Structure formats: C-alpha cells, structure tokens
Amino acid sequence: MVTHRLNASLLIDRPLDEVFAFFSRPENLGRITPRSMGFELRSTDTEMRDRLEIEYRVRPLLGIATGWRSLITEYDPPNGFRDTQLKGPYRSWDHRHSFVAEGDATRVIDEVEYRLPLGPMGELAHGLVVRPQLEEVFRHRARTIRSIFSEAQPNERPLTVAVAGGSGFVGGGIAAELDARGHRVIVLSRQGDAARGPLPDRVEVRAADAMREEGLTEALAGADALVIALAFRNSPMEAPRRGQTFMEVDAAGTERLVAAAQQAGVKRLVYLSGAGAAPDAERHWFRAKWRAEEAIRGSGLAWTIIRPTWIFGPRDVSLNRFIGFARQLQFVPMTNFGGQRLAPVFIDDIARLAADSLVDPAADEQVFEIGGPETLSMRQIIASALRVAGIRRLIAPGPSLLLKLAAVPLTVLPSPPLTPDAIDFINQPATVDLAPLMERMPRRLTPLEEGLETYLGPTSAHGTLVFDPDPIGSHS
Numbered sequence: 001m002v003t004h005r006l007n008a009s010l011l012i013d014r015p016l017d018e019v020f021a022f023f024s025r026p027e028n029l030g031r032i033t034p035r036s037m038g039f040e041l042r043s044t045d046t047e048m049r050d051r052l053e054i055e056y057r058v059r060p061l062l063g064i065a066t067g068w069r070s071l072i073t074e075y076d077p078p079n080g081f082r083d084t085q086l087k088g089p090y091r092s093w094d095h096r097h098s099f100v101a102e103g104d105a106t107r108v109i110d111e112v113e114y115r116l117p118l119g120p121m122g123e124l125a126h127g128l129v130v131r132p133q134l135e136e137v138f139r140h141r142a143r144t145i146r147s148i149f150s151e152a153q154p155n156e157r158p159l160t161v162a163v164a165g166g167s168g169f170v171g172g173g174i175a176a177e178l179d180a181r182g183h184r185v186i187v188l189s190r191q192g193d194a195a196r197g198p199l200p201d202r203v204e205v206r207a208a209d210a211m212r213e214e215g216l217t218e219a220l221a222g223a224d225a226l227v228i229a230l231a232f233r234n235s236p237m238e239a240p241r242r243g244q245t246f247m248e249v250d251a252a253g254t255e256r257l258v259a260a261a262q263q264a265g266v267k268r269l270v271y272l273s274g275a276g277a278a279p280d281a282e283r284h285w286f287r288a289k290w291r292a293e294e295a296i297r298g299s300g301l302a303w304t305i306i307r308p309t310w311i312f313g314p315r316d317v318s319l320n321r322f323i324g325f326a327r328q329l330q331f332v333p334m335t336n337f338g339g340q341r342l343a344p345v346f347i348d349d350i351a352r353l354a355a356d357s358l359v360d361p362a363a364d365e366q367v368f369e370i371g372g373p374e375t376l377s378m379r380q381i382i383a384s385a386l387r388v389a390g391i392r393r394l395i396a397p398g399p400s401l402l403l404k405l406a407a408v409p410l411t412v413l414p415s416p417p418l419t420p421d422a423i424d425f426i427n428q429p430a431t432v433d434l435a436p437l438m439e440r441m442p443r444r445l446t447p448l449e450e451g452l453e454t455y456l457g458p459t460s461a462h463g464t465l466v467f468d469p470d471p472i473g474s475h476s
Contacts, residue, residue, distance in 0.1 A: 001091075001115055002115065002116075002123060002126075003113055003114075003115055004113070004114050004115065004116070004126065004131070005111075005112065005113050006110070006111075006112040006114075006134055006135075006138070007109075007110065007111050007112070008109070008110045008138045008142075009107060009108070009109050009110075010107070010108045010141075010142050010145065011102065011105055011106070011107055011108075012105060012106050012107075012108060012145060012146075012149055013104070013105045013149065014104075014105065014106055014149050015101070015104060015105075015106065016078050016099055016100075016101040016106045017078050018106075019099060019106040019108065019149075020077060020078035020079075020099050020106075021078075022148070023097060023099070023108070024048045024077065024081060025046070025048065026041060026043065026046040026048065026054050027041060027046055029041070029056070030056075030194070031144065031148070031196060031197050031198070032140070032141045032144045032145060032148075032198075033058075033137065033140070033141075034136065034137060034140045035197070035315075036059075037058050037059060037060055037137070038057070038058060038059030038065065039056060039057075039058055040056060040057040040058075041054075041055075041056045042055040042056050042057055042067075043055045043056070048072070048075065048081070049072065049075055050072060050073075050074065050075040051071065051072060051073075052071070052072040052075075053069060053070070053071050053072075053086065054069070054070045054071075054072070054083070055067065055068070055069045055070075056068050056070075060089070060133065066088070066089050067087060067088065068085065068087065068088035068089070069085070069086045069087040069088065070083040070084065070085055070086065070088075070093075071083065071084050071085075071086050074096075078099055079098065079099060079100075080096065080097050080098040080099055081097050082094070082095065082096045082097065083095050083097075089117075090114050090115060090116060090117070091114075091115040091116055091117045091122075092113075092114060092115045093112070093113075093114045094112070094113045094114070095110065095111070095112045096109075096110070096111045096112075097109070097110060098110075098111070108145075110138070112134075116130065128328050128329070129328050132324075132327035132328055133327075133328075135327075136324075136327070139455075140314075143198070143314050143455060144197065144198040147176060147198035147199070147200070148198055148199070148200055148201070149200070150176075150179075150180065150200055152179055152180055152181070152182045152200075152202070153180060153181055153182045154182055155181060155182025155183060158182050158183045158184055159183050159184070159224045159225055159358060159359070160183070160184040160186065160222055160223050160224045160225075161178050161183050161184070161185055161186070161223065161224065161225045161226070161227060161358065162186040162187075162188055162206075162219070162220055162223040162225070162226045162227070162266070163175045163178070163185060163186070163187050163188065163226075163227045163229065164188045164208070164210060164226065164227070164228045164229065164230060164253075164257050165188075165189075165210075165228065165229040165230040165231055165272075166185070166187030166188060166189065166199070166205075166227075166229070167187060167189040167191065167195035167196070167197055167199075167205075168229065168230075168231045169231065169311070169313065169315040169316055169317065169347070170229045170231065170272055170311060170347065170350060171187075171227070171229035171230075171231070171272075172197065172198065172199065172315065173313060173315075173347040173348065173350065173351040174227055174229060174272075174350070174351045174354045174355065175187050175199060175203060175227075176198070176199065176351065177348070177351035177352060177354070177355045178227075178351075178354075178355050178358075179199070179200060179202070179203055181355055183355075183358075184204075185199075185203045185204065186203075186204045186205075186206055186219075186222075186223060187199060187203055187204070187205045187206070188206055188208040188210075188216075188219050188220075189205060189206075189207070189208065190207065190208065190209035190210075190211070191207075192205060192206070192207035193205045206219045207219070208220075210230055210249065210253035210254075210256055210257055211243060211248065211249070211252075211253060211256075212256075213256050213259070213260070216256060216257060216259075216260035217260040217263045217264045218264075219260075220260055220261055220264035220266055221264055223261075223264065223266050224266070224267055224268065225266060225267060225268040225269070225270065225358050226257065226261045226266045226268070226269050226270070227269075227270045227271075227272070227354055227358075228254050228257055228269065228270070228271045228272065228292075228296075229272040229354075230249050230250055230253045230254060230257075231249070232244040232245070232246075232248075232249040234317075234416070235317065236285065236419075236421070236422045236425040236426075237416050237418070237419045237421075237422045238419065238421060238422075245288075246284060246285040246288035246289075247284065247287075247288045247291075250285070250288040250289055250291075250292050251288040251289075251291040251292050253292075254271065254291075254292035254295050254296070255291075255292070255295045258295045258296060258299045258301075261299070261301065262299060262300065262301065266301065267301060267302060268301060268302040268303070268304075268358060269296055269299060269301050269302070269303040269304070270303070270304045270305075270306065270354050270357050270358060271292060271293065271296045271303070271304070271305050271306070272306055272308065272350070272354070273289045273290075273292065273293055273305050273306065273307045273308075273367075274286060274289045274307055274308065275307045275308060275309045275369055275370075275371065275430055275431075275432045276289075276307075276428070276430070277289035277290045277293055277307060278290055283424065283425075283428065285425065289307075293305055293367075302364055302365070303364075303365060304357040304363040304364070304365075304366055304367075304368070305366070305367040305368070306350070306353060306354060306357070306368050306370060307367065307368065307369045307370065307432065308345050308350055308369075308370050308371065309342060309343045309344065309345050309369075309370070309371035309372070309430035309431065309432055310342050310343075310344045310345070310371075310430045311344070311345055311346075311347055311350055312344050312345070312346060312347065312448075312451065312452070313346060313347030313348070313451070313455070314347075314454075314455035315347075316347070318426065319344070319381065319382075319385055322334075322382050322385065322386075323385055323386070323389055323391070323456070326386055326389070326391045326393045327391065329393070330393065330394070331393055331394040331395070331396045332382060332386070332393050332394070332395045332396065333396055333398055333403075334378065334379065334382065334395055334396065334397045334398060335398065335400055335403050335423045335426050335427055336378075336397060336398070336399075336400050336427050337379075337397040338377055338378040338379030338380075338382065338395065338397055339377055339378070339379070340377065340378050340427060340428065340429040340430075341375055341376070341377060341429050341430075341431055342371075342375070342376060342377070342378060342381060342429060342430045342431065343371030343372045343373075343374065343375045343376075343430065343431050343432060344371070344372045344374075344376070344381055344430075344448055345370055345371045345372045345445065345446075346372065346445075346446040346448075346450075346451035347451075348446065348451070348454075349370065349372075349443075349445050349446050350370065352443070353368065353370060353437075353441070353443070356441060356443075357441075360441060362440040362441050363440070363441060366436075366440065368436065368437045368440075368441070369432035369433055369434065369436070369437065370432065370434070370437055370445075371430065371431060371432040371434065371445075372445055372446065372447065372448060372451075373445045373446075373447055374447060374448055375431055376448065379395060379397075381448065382395055383395065384448055384449055384452065385452055385456065387449075388449055388452040388453055388456045388457050389452075389456040389457075400423055400424075400427060403418070403423055404420040404423050406418075407419050407420050407422070407423060408420060
C-alpha cells in the first residue's frame, strides 16, 4: 500500500498568536477551502482541544456529497495541532499543522500523509484526480489566506459601499479592491457570514437574498453606493428548477436591488453587465443583462454600467475549468475548434474600474465596455494558461453538437460540469471597443500572461508555497 506525502509552507505577515487563532477555529476551514468543494461544517461543538471530533461534508466530484470526520490527536497552542481521519474518502489521512514565528511573521507548515482505498484503482485516481485536486486546494489556501490577512490603505474620504454578489468571483474581487482602498465595504449574500470566504474580517457581511424583496432595503441601510455583480451558483450552468437562471438572478434580482436602493437612500449604482447586452440579443443571458441595465438607467440615481468580456482570475469558473481538465486528463477538451476571438480581461482590472467609477465624475451615466489589451483565439488563450501553469497537454477540439448531446444527461447532477447552453456560452466570441473607456478613464489593462502569472505561475504565492518534490512517498 502506497503512502503519499504532501508538504506545504506559507509565510504570513502576522504574529504567531493571531495566525494560530485563525487556523485553530474549525469554522474557518470553510473559508479557505475552494467553493467548488462544497464544504459544510456539520459539528456544533467546535471548541478546539485535544480529542475533539469534527464532522463536515464536502463535494469533491460532480457535486456529490461525502462525509468526513476528523479527530484532533494533538493540540499544542500556539505551536500546532494534528488531525487524523476517522471516517472519509481516504483509507487514512494524517495532517500535522505547525506554526513557527519568524520575526513579526509566522511560518505555517502543513505535512500530510495519506493513503487511498481501492488498491490499483485508487492509485490511478490519485495521479489523475486526487493529487491535482489536493495541490489546487493548497494553492487556493495560500491565495485566500493572503487576502484574509491583507491590510487596507488609509482613506480620508471613505464611502460605505454595498456589494451585491460580493461573495462571488467578480463581486468578491470588487469588494476586495474597495476594502484595500480604505472604503467601508458591506457584502450582501443570502448565506450571511458563511459567505465571507477570502474577505478580511473587517468587511461586513449582511444576509440578503436578491431573489426576494424582503430584507433588501434594510440590508442597504447606511450605504452610499451599491455595486451589483450578481451570479448564480455554478454559472453559466443554469438550474431553472431552483431559480438559478440569468433571467431570475441577473435581471429580476437587479430590479429588486434597484428598488431597495431607492428606498434605502443609496446615491450611486455600479452594475456589472456583459459585452453583448442588448434588447434583441440572440442569447437570453444578454437579454437578461439588458433588462438589468434598463433598471439601472431608470433608477433616478447616479449610475455606471460596466460591460466586460470574458473575465479571468484565480476564482473564475471558465478558464480554470480548462486548467482543471488539464490537471486530471492527458488532454484538454475544447467545446469547438477554438477559433472564436476573445479579449480576456483580468479580474483586477474590472475591480479597479468599478472602484474608480464610484469616485470619478468621468464615469457618471456612462456605459463602458472593457476587455483585455489583446485579442486572441480561444485556443491561444488555453495554450497560454497551460504554458504559465507548466502543464503540457494536447488541446483536443470537439464538435459542439456532439458535446451538447453528451452534456444533456449531466443536467440532472447537483452541480453539472457542463450543460448544452453553457457550451454556447463558452463558444461565443467576446471583443469590445475600448476607445470610449480610454477617452474618459484612461488606464493600463493587464496582458493575459501577466495576469495568469499572478495565480498560475511558480511564484504566484510569493515563493512561500512549496509542494513536496517527491509526492509518491513510500510503500509500506
């Protein structure tokens, strides 16, 4: 039986006691776990101590839930603790967490030993799925922890800004940028504080559901401005039976939020739309965006509408899908021949424009299209991402019609990896006219590979995250 090992090290610019206090709270495990894992803490007793049992549930594959129960076998504050799996997907799991002061900073060291069930089948799954997934979990942890422990700049004229959808990829990026600039940020989420994720503790999270009118006005109390960046779970894979659609969330959700903002005395709106929004657009997601834009324009409040192209970044669910395929397969499936032209835009550029639009009069009553500085084919974009990530894989195109037929049965899964409409969404071109933006609010836009390097490159965690060079371990 093979024992696998994974070692990681991360330097955090915070004192030992503060860092240990964060890691020793089981409630925080969900914050640093990728959302795609569907982490749910099931225990009610979470006071950290020796022999504590912690139960949680994860969804590591296709949204299918599996239970996990851990036992704290060692607890030595503030130097470390150790947990072992009592019940879960592994044959065995032993995780030692160590914390070492390095001046005013703290070195966090993870040493994991694990074994898989199912003999040779388990070892095959290890190379294809398990190991890549574990490495991505630790990469995600490093990025998230960096955000949680980030510092805000002084701001002599801070605004109080509510961000609807601030727990998602785009909204979360905007909330983080606003917080870093010293604004007071309120994130609206139907999950309440459970949606905090990578946001620092100083960011306020209020429970609010854009799918319902009730409570929205109260959630916006005290806000000077509202940024709307709604997205439904597993977007762009719609789930009509659960109301997770572009029309119900993007369109109707924005209309509810605008009405609540008017009642709450909000003075300014920024809406994240999409390049291609139009009343007669061929695709329903663009018609939904247009409907939302109409609510913004008719609000009577100061407003700015931002229409981005394909947004990429560490938490995106588009380009990262292809990277995920590459880490689990010996090829990267593409949903057509990859010829569609795109101008991918980095999440940080979107966040900066949204933050600037709140304070710059040049953004008043403007609709800005924004994309990256390069127009590339889908195949070129995927190839660039693989190159930056250090992954060599064949990019294999597939006929869209056949892929749509193959995706039909996947729609019954809790979190389908693909749907027929999502294939159309992925295959659409996305280019924009940057001239109006550059004329009124000139700025530098991030080239694709420069943005990719910040989270896929070997130094994306500032050189502090290191995996064991010999992941196979030993036989026993």
